[in-house]
Amino acid sequence: MKKLIFGLSLLMVVSLFSCSDDDDPILQSDLNLVLNPPAKLKAPTFKNGTVTVTNVNSGEEISKDLYGFMLPTLNLEDGLYNFTVEAEVDYFTRDVDDKIIYATTGIRGFSENVEVTGGSFDLTIDLFEYRKNTSFVISEIFFSGTKTPEGKQYNDDKYFEIYNNTDKILYADGLCIAESELNTAQSLNEYTPDVRKEYTPVSSVYRIPGSGKEYPVEPGKSIIVCDVAIDHSAENANSFDLSIADFEWFDGADVDVDVPEVPNMEKIVSTSASVWGLHNRGFTSYVIFKMDDMAPEFNTDNAYHYQYTFVWGDFVKVMDFDAWKVPNNIIIDAVECSTISDYEWKALDPSLDLTWTHAGDGDDARYGKCVKRKVSHKEGNRIVLLDTNNSEFDFIPTADPTPGIIEEE
Amino acid sequence: MDLSLRVFFNFIVYMLTQKLKSILGIVILLNLTASAFAQDRNANAVDFEKELIQIQSGIWDNPAMLGHQYNKSFTDVSLAWKQRKANGLYRIETGNKTSSIDFDAYSFKRREKNFVFGRASYSKNNMDNIKWNTVSDYSELAPYIVADTIGGKTYGENYSFEGIYSLIQKKSTYALQAKYRSSEDYRKLDPRPKSTVSDLEIKLGGTREINSKYMIGLYAGYHDYQQDHEVDALRPGTGIKVFYLRGLGISDENFSTVVTNSGGVGNIYEKKGYSLGTQLIPIGQTGWYQSFSYKKSKLELLKIVGTGYDIVNDLDAKEFQFTLGKQYQFTNKIFKINSFASYQSKTGSDYNYNYNRQLLSVIEKYSAKYLDGGFTSILLVRGIKHSSLYQMEIKYSSDESEYKIANSKNPKQEVEHVTLRLNTGRNLQFSKSSLNIKLEALAQYCINSDLTTSSLAKGKANESLIVPNYEYLKSDWLSLASNIRYDFDTKNTYGIYTKLAYQYMIIENSKSQYSFNFAIGLTL
Numbered sequence: 001m002k003k004l005i006f007g008l009s010l011l012m013v014v015s016l017f018s019c020s021d022d023d024d025p026i027l028q029s030d031l032n033l034v035l036n037p038p039a040k041l042k043a044p045t046f047k048n049g050t051v052t053v054t055n056v057n058s059g060e061e062i063s064k065d066l067y068g069f070m071l072p073t074l075n076l077e078d079g080l081y082n083f084t085v086e087a088e089v090d091y092f093t094r095d096v097d098d099k100i101i102y103a104t105t106g107i108r109g110f111s112e113n114v115e116v117t118g119g120s121f122d123l124t125i126d127l128f129e130y131r132k133n134t135s136f137v138i139s140e141i142f143f144s145g146t147k148t149p150e151g152k153q154y155n156d157d158k159y160f161e162i163y164n165n166t167d168k169i170l171y172a173d174g175l176c177i178a179e180s181e182l183n184t185a186q187s188l189n190e191y192t193p194d195v196r197k198e199y200t201p202v203s204s205v206y207r208i209p210g211s212g213k214e215y216p217v218e219p220g221k222s223i224i225v226c227d228v229a230i231d232h233s234a235e236n237a238n239s240f241d242l243s244i245a246d247f248e249w250f251d252g253a254d255v256d257v258d259v260p261e262v263p264n265m266e267k268i269v270s271t272s273a274s275v276w277g278l279h280n281r282g283f284t285s286y287v288i289f290k291m292d293d294m295a296p297e298f299n300t301d302n303a304y305h306y307q308y309t310f311v312w313g314d315f316v317k318v319m320d321f322d323a324w325k326v327p328n329n330i331i332i333d334a335v336e337c338s339t340i341s342d343y344e345w346k347a348l349d350p351s352l353d354l355t356w357t358h359a360g361d362g363d364d365a366r367y368g369k370c371v372k373r374k375v376s377h378k379e380g381n382r383i384v385l386l387d388t389n390n391s392e393f394d395f396i397p398t399a400d401p402t403p404g405i406i407e408e409e
Numbered sequence: 410m411d412l413s414l415r416v417f418f419n420f421i422v423y424m425l426t427q428k429l430k431s432i433l434g435i436v437i438l439l440n441l442t443a444s445a446f447a448q449d450r451n452a453n454a455v456d457f458e459k460e461l462i463q464i465q466s467g468i469w470d471n472p473a474m475l476g477h478q479y480n481k482s483f484t485d486v487s488l489a490w491k492q493r494k495a496n497g498l499y500r501i502e503t504g505n506k507t508s509s510i511d512f513d514a515y516s517f518k519r520r521e522k523n524f525v526f527g528r529a530s531y532s533k534n535n536m537d538n539i540k541w542n543t544v545s546d547y548s549e550l551a552p553y554i555v556a557d558t559i560g561g562k563t564y565g566e567n568y569s570f571e572g573i574y575s576l577i578q579k580k581s582t583y584a585l586q587a588k589y590r591s592s593e594d595y596r597k598l599d600p601r602p603k604s605t606v607s608d609l610e611i612k613l614g615g616t617r618e619i620n621s622k623y624m625i626g627l628y629a630g631y632h633d634y635q636q637d638h639e640v641d642a643l644r645p646g647t648g649i650k651v652f653y654l655r656g657l658g659i660s661d662e663n664f665s666t667v668v669t670n671s672g673g674v675g676n677i678y679e680k681k682g683y684s685l686g687t688q689l690i691p692i693g694q695t696g697w698y699q700s701f702s703y704k705k706s707k708l709e710l711l712k713i714v715g716t717g718y719d720i721v722n723d724l725d726a727k728e729f730q731f732t733l734g735k736q737y738q739f740t741n742k743i744f745k746i747n748s749f750a751s752y753q754s755k756t757g758s759d760y761n762y763n764y765n766r767q768l769l770s771v772i773e774k775y776s777a778k779y780l781d782g783g784f785t786s787i788l789l790v791r792g793i794k795h796s797s798l799y800q801m802e803i804k805y806s807s808d809e810s811e812y813k814i815a816n817s818k819n820p821k822q823e824v825e826h827v828t829l830r831l832n833t834g835r836n837l838q839f840s841k842s843s844l845n846i847k848l849e850a851l852a853q854y855c856i857n858s859d860l861t862t863s864s865l866a867k868g869k870a871n872e873s874l875i876v877p878n879y880e881y882l883k884s885d886w887l888s889l890a891s892n893i894r895y896d897f898d899t900k901n902t903y904g905i906y907t908k909l910a911y912q913y914m915i916i917e918n919s920k921s922q923y924s925f926n927f928a929i930g931l932t933l
Contacts, residue, residue, distance in 0.1 A: 027772050028815055057761040057769075058655075059662040060865055062816050077815045078770035079761040080663075115769050153646035187764045281648065281667075311765065312715045341650060341667050344764050362667035363648040 027078040030120045033071040035109060038129050041091040047104065049087025056080040056113065078117045084354065085109035085125055106130035110350035113187065128351045133387050135332045136170060136288060139163035139222055142370040142401045143278035143337070144359050146238045153367075156257070157239045158278050159226035159403055162288060163373070164217040165385050172217050172246075173210025174292040175332075176268065177225060178202040179278065180285040181304075181323035184356060185342035188308035196349045199325035200287055200334070201304055204276050205268040206249045207291055215246075220382035224403050225249065227275065229262035238368055244404045251275045268298050269324050281362040282337040282371075285347045289330045302326065328352060335391050337371065355392035365398060372399035375408060383408060451481035452932040453896040453906065455517075457836045457845045460800050464747050464785050467700030467732040468688045471628040472586035473614035475517075475575045476524045477690060484516035487908070487930030497920030498881040501874050502542035502554065504563070509534035515571075516933070524584075526573040536563045541874045543602030543640050543651065545594045550678055552656035552757065552775060552810070553710045553722045555638065557600050557649055557668075558868050565594035580618040586630075587611050599642040600649040600668055608634045612684070622696060626688035632706060634680035641673035650868065653712075653721055655759055656775040656812040657820040658870030659863060663762060664712055664721050675713035682706025682726075694738030704728040720760045724775070728753040743789045750782035774813045781806035783828075798834035798847070803827070808882070812863070820863035822875075824882045828853045834892075847892040858883035885917040896932065904932045 033051065037044045049066035057079045064071065066087055087107050095101045109125040140161035146154045160177060164170045181201035182188070195201065208215060208225075217223055223246040232239035243259075250256050250264040256275045258264065268291075270276060278284070291298070304325040310317045328349055336348050336356035343356065360366025373395055376386040383406050386394045455462075462469070462478060469478045488510070495505040515528035540560035544550055568591045575584035590608040595601065614628030640651050648667045651674060652660035668674060686702030706726045711718040734747035757775030762768055783804030790797045809823040834847035860879045862871045890912040898904040907929050914922040 027770055055662075057661065057663050057759070058659065058814075058865060059867065060814060060816070075815070077772060079772075080763050080769055113764065115763055117769055147646070151644065189765055280646075315715075339667070341662075341665055360648070361650055362669075363650045366648070367646075 028075050029078055029116050029118060031074040031076050031116060032120070032122045033074060033083070034122070034124045035066075035069040035071070035085060035087075036124060036126045037069060037089060038107060038127055041089065041105070041107075041129065042093065044089040044091040044107075047088040047090055049085060049107075052084045052086075054082045054084075056082060076116050079115075081114045081116050082112040083110065083114065083123070083125060085127060086354075087127070108350065108354055110346070110354060112345060130389060131351070133333055133389070134166055136162050136172075136175065136217075137165045137333045137373060137385055137387050138286060138288060138335050139373045139385055139406065140370050140399075140401060140403070141278075141286060141335060141337070142403070143282050144280055144366040144369060146232075146236060147364075147367045148236045149238060153280075154232070154236045154239060155277055155280070156228040156230075157226070157232040157236070157242060159224055159242060159245065159401075160286070161222050161224050161403060162217075163222040163385055163406065164219055165387060167219050167379065167382065169216050169218055171210070171213055172208045172215040172223055173212050174207060174290050176205050176207045176289050176291050177265075178205040178287050178289070178326055179276070180287070180347040181271070181321075182285075182345075182347035183279075183283045184285065184336065184338035184347050185281075185283040185344055187345035189311055190309040192307060195304070195306075195325055196346070197328075199304070199327055200331060200348055200352065201306065201323050201325050202269075202287070203284075203323050204270040204272065205298065205324065205326070206265040206276070207268050208247055209263065209266055212292060220406070222404070222406060223247065225265065226403075227277075228257045229259045240401065240403060242403060249276050271323060279337075281342070281366065282339060282359050283342065285334065285336040285353070285356070287326060287331045287334040287348070287352070289326055289332055298324070333387070334389075335371065335395070337391075352389065354390040357391040357395035358397045360398055368401070369398045370401040372396045372401070375406075378408070451483040452485040452930075453843050453845065453894070453904075454481070454836070455479060455483050456485070456894060457796065457798065457834060457847075458789060460798065460832060460834075461743065461745065461787055461789050464745055464787055464800075465690075465698060465700070465732065465734070467686070467702060467730055467749070468626070468690055468698060470612075470684075470686050470700070470702055471584075471614040471616070471626040471688050472573045472612050473575055473582045473584035473616045473628065474626055474688060474690070475526055475573050475584060476519065476577070476582065479517045479519070482516075482518045484514075484933035485930060486514040486933070487906075487928045488512050489908075489926055489928035491924070491926045493922070493924035495920075495922040497922070498877065498884055498916055499922070500881060501540050501878055502547050502551075502556075504536035504539040506537040507534060511928075522577050524573070524575040524577075526571070526575075528569070528571040530567075530569050532565075532567040534565050534567065536565075539563055541652075541654075541870070543600065543604075544638055544678070545592055545604040545606050545636060549634065549680065550636070550708065550710075552654055552777075553678075553708070553724060554654045555602075555640065555674070555676060555710075556652045556654050556660075557602075557640070558652075558873065559600060559649060561596045561598055563594050563596050563602075565592060567592040580624075582616045584614045585612070586614070599644050599647050600640050600651065601643065602638065602640045605637045606635070608632075616688075618692060622692055623689060624692055626686075626690070628684075628686050630684040632680070632682040632684070634678070634682075634708075636678040638676040638678065639673055640668050642668050642670050645670050652867055652870075653710075654870075655722065656757065656777075656810060657822065657863060658866030658875045659812055659820070660867045660870075661721060661759065662867075664719075665867070676721075677711040677713065677718065678708065679711065680706055680708040686730075691736065694743065695736060697733070697735050699734075700730070700732045702728075702730045704730075714766065719762060719766060722757055722759060724755055724757040726753065726755045741791045743791070745785075745787050747785045747787075748783070749785070751780070753777075753779040775810070776813070777808075777810040779806070779808050794838050796836040798832070798836075800830070800832035802830040802832075804830075814863065814865070817863075818861060820866070821859070821861045822879060822882075823857065823859045824855060824879075825857040826853050826855055842895065842897045844896075845892070845894040847890075849888075849890040849892070851888040851890070852886070853888075854885050855883045880919075881916075884919060886914050888912055888914040902933070906930045906932060 107127045109127040181203040226245040229245035231241040302324045334352035336353040338356045339362040359369040374386040499505045511532045513530040541556040571588045573586045588610040592606040595603040612630035616626040618624040653664040684704040689699040708724040710721040730751040732749045736745040755777040785802040787800040811821040832849045837844045892910040894908040896906040910926040
């Protein structure tokens with residue numbers, strides 16, 4: 001009997017040994033968020049706004065209404081976060097007659113890859129004024145190419161469509177298109193000098209020729225800029241006709257195909273010795289700006305040297321690169337591109353484009369798809385495209401390309 | 410230990426250390442086993458009475474109980490063709506059709522001072538229409554599955570070896586058990602996951618007679634599991650999203666990525682655990698029996714980054730199992746009544762990093778609980794020319810899982826079932842042959858279910874994974890099964906048999922499922 005009791009006692013010991021409390025609370029930190037209004041606004045009064053907090057690790061999004069430049073303490077799970085602020089403020093300014101008036105403007109703020117840990121955390125976000133575009137806008141970017149019916153990649157049909165979103169004739173002469181040097185899918189460790197607030201680092205710049213009035217674009221009309229201006233559907237049933245293109249970028253007869261009927265853009269600079277191939281998965285971003293005179297000194301005046309520290313396990317190396325930089329204040333329009341799976345950071349300053357858009361997710365769904373700007377409204381017969389400098393909102397991701405056609409929705 | 414046993418155990422140890430994956434090894438092992446144990450042909454009776462044995466599975470967890478598990482020596486070698494096909498609802502991650510060719514050889518030998526059990530098996534299988542899963546051993550690793558939405562057909566091979574040596578010393582028995590399993594699963598089209606599994610379990614057990622009527626047992630086990638997993642794509646230009654799932658369709662945004670022909674993903678699943686158990690059984694054929702076991706394990710999912718790795722998730726699991734029953738033996742009847750209960754809890758943690766791979770936080774987010782309990786009774790009536798078996802089981806089970814989100818409603822799934830099982834069998838002994846016939850009816854009724862989905866679920870996981878699985882889990886169904894085995898004694902030294910098992914499942918509001926198992930075998 002004693003042995004039976006011993007056996008049962010042993011069982012009890014095992015039972016007790018195995019019991020423990022499983023309900024650990026979720027680790028959280030209190031976030032104190034302070035918003036700095038733009039310095040150039042006089043006596044701004046907060047009107048309304050929203051802050052959106054995105055957990056980078058889980059994808060969870062939290063939106064909170066704002067009632068001032070201070071936010072009540074926000075309780076967040078420990079992790080990596082992005083913050084986006086959109087608000088309206090009233091402020092004093094002067095009108096055309098130099099009279100002091102009370103006006104309303106949109107302001108924004110952005111802060112990304114913020115590590116929220118440690119129980120409490122303070123974050124200050126500098127807000128900037130939202131600028132309205134009154135010129136050309138990029139209406140479509142087709143960067144991923146297509147696949148042939150045999151399943152092979154086809155890259156010659158990449159293009160941009162640029163739209164006159166105003167009610168007056170604009171001239172495409174001197175209009176430049178540039179691809180960002182920085183990659184939205186690779187945040188650079190100890191990146192320096194970080195010039196993104198003032199400049200956009202670029203790897204390629206191509207310019208539409210002309211002396212100033214050679215290439216008019218009517219209100220509500222667009223131009224197409226592509227690599228090879230032919231009817232690609234003849235070669236690839238999954239592609240389309242780009243013989244309607246207005247300009248080609250051409251990188252030299254030894255590496256590129258030239259269609260003589262279509263004028264070529266001027267190649268200003270490029271880090272590529274080969275053909276300019278837009279990033280196939282959409283990890284780079286694009287800006288357009290005006291350079292009215294052919295500027296041979298762009299190469300030297302706008303040279304940009306930067307470095308970052310590459311870390312791969314125990315391997316650490318300082319990396320040096322050369323590119324060029326375009327002042328943000330001359331940029332007419334900008335579109336940040338990335339993918340859901342790979343986005344890590346902004347290549348463009350948030351004042352140029354607050355968020356980003358995408359075609360597919362770096363997967364096969366991207367082929368034959370573009371990013372396309374949404375229609376805002378119509379003014380008479382003229383379609384006005386949506387342009388709030390916020391690509392996630394302004395663009396249709398993974399859209400069907402329609403080169404030369406602006407579709408009413 | 411005689412020479413053949415020594416060779417047998419040396420060979421098992423060799424298998425474990427070298428991870429030998431050769432069918433040749435199985436054949437050699439089989440020959441050694443067969444030559445060591447060939448004599449009484451009791452495999453037919455063991456097969457007929459297996460429910461009588463399985464009812465006390467908690468006892469047999471202790472390898473030192475081997476001598477009480479089987480009362481006669483036997484050897485069974487078989488080659489089987491198995492297939493399962495779901496025409497309607499099914500578990501999305503494991504596919505709707507499974508086919509396999511299985512080779513299985515096992516042998517038990519009773520000796521005066523020791524007992525020996527050996528088993529070797531090989532399986533070549535494939536699974537069709539798997540989605541949201543690229544790993545092997547789904548149930549071992551869930552919810553931390555690396556998933557794609559394209560899916561496809563998986564091809565696999567599985568090898569397993571098991572050996573138990575049990576030594577009797579006066580009123581005590583000591584035993585060592587070693588199990589090793591190795592498998593490889595892969596797909597032939599993009600995305601191409603490939604998993605290689607190595608799974609080792611070692612147990613030490615003992616029993617001691619505490620009086621003239623009862624003995625107690627104790628065992629301790631160690632479990633070491635590893636799955637090397639990779640997903641690649643070969644087609645130029647392809648890009649396929651893979652999700653690192655965290656439970657209920659929610660994925661880790663930082664680790665989830667796109668696999669291209671120039672870059673795949675590599676992972677390691679590591680699981681280590683231990684188990685402890687106590688048992689009480691009657692020395693004779695009548696008396697109470699009881700078992701209690703506790704198992705604990707920790708699983709880690711490691712993503713390979715360069716020459717190192719990052720921990721993506723970990724999963725702590727605890728399991729308690731308890732049985733209490735009484736067995737009776739009359740002149741030609743054995744009756745067992747059994748109550749059982751088990752409880753399993755799992756808690757999973759998410760590891761969050763910044764883009765420089767610095768760990769920011771480890772947060773316990775996932776929890777799952779499984780509970781079951783019920784009663785089984787079984788009656789075996791033994792005769793000279795025929796035996797009969799009657800079994801009834803009623804079981805309640807509850808299964809719930811939840812993912813914690815700090816600022817919104819937690820996604821959650823709960824399902825409660827009641828299951829009723831009726832089983833009957835008849836064994837007929839002829840002059841040179843024997844026939845087993847069994848019929849089983851199993852009905853499952855869902856008494857409660859609830860699902861809360863989350864907008865955090867990615868890639869249409871709610872529509873194509875969470876909801877279809879939930880519909881399958883909460884469905885009521887009725888399964889009817891038959892199992893026929895015919896043994897023919899061709900010579901005095903061995904016999905042959907054929908077996909056909911067929912199961913048909915009627916699922917409410919869905920199409921049916923079926924499975925069959927056709928085997929030919931050799932008894933020594």
